[in-house]
Amino acid sequence: MLGRTMHGIDYDHLHDEIVVPQQFGQAILIFKGSARGEEPPVRVIQGSKTRLIAMDRLAVDPYNDEIYVPEGDAVLVFDRKANGNVAPKRVLEGPNTGFTAAGTVAIDHVRNLLVVGASLPEGDGSQLAIFDRTASGNVKPKRVISGPKARLGNPGNMRVHPELG
Secondary structure: OHHHHOOEOEEEOOOOEEEEEEOOOOEEEEEEOOOOOOOOOOEEEEOOOOOOOOOOEOEEEOOOOEEEEEEOOEEEEEEOOOOEOOOOOEEEEOHHHOOOEEEEEEEEOOOOEEEEEEEOOOOOOEEEEEEEOOOOEOOOOOEEEEOHHHOOOOOOOOOOOHHHO
C-alpha cells in the first residue's frame, strides 16, 4: 500500500523537511528530516479549503517557500509553512493552460519556471507545459513540448536542476 499512497515524496534540503502527499487522507504531511519511528508530522495541510482530492505527487520549492501539487486539471500552490485547512495561495487552471490532467510538476527557481507534465486535452499523449513560476488562473504556457517526436510517454516524477545549466 505504501507505494500507492506516496508516489511523489519530496525533500526540502534547505529546511530539512520531508514532504509527503497522502492521497487517501487527502493531505500533505510535512515531517522533520530527522524523523524516526512513529513521529508525527510537524505540519499537515488537509481539509475542505485545500482542494486536495486525489493527488499523489508534489514538488517543494524551498527557495520561494512553496509546495506545488498537481490535482486533476489544476496545479495548487501552498505556502511551505501552511498548516491545517488552508486554501491554496495560487491555482493554475483553465482551458488556456492546455492541460486537463496535471500529473507531475517541477520548479526551476533560478529561471522562475514551473514545468507541468500533463495529459493532452484530447487524451492524445503527454506534454510538458512551461509557465512562469508565479502563474495563476487561466493562463497560456510560455512554451509546450509535445508530439510524437518528443517521445514523452508518461512524464512520471520530474526534477529540474537549474544549477547545472
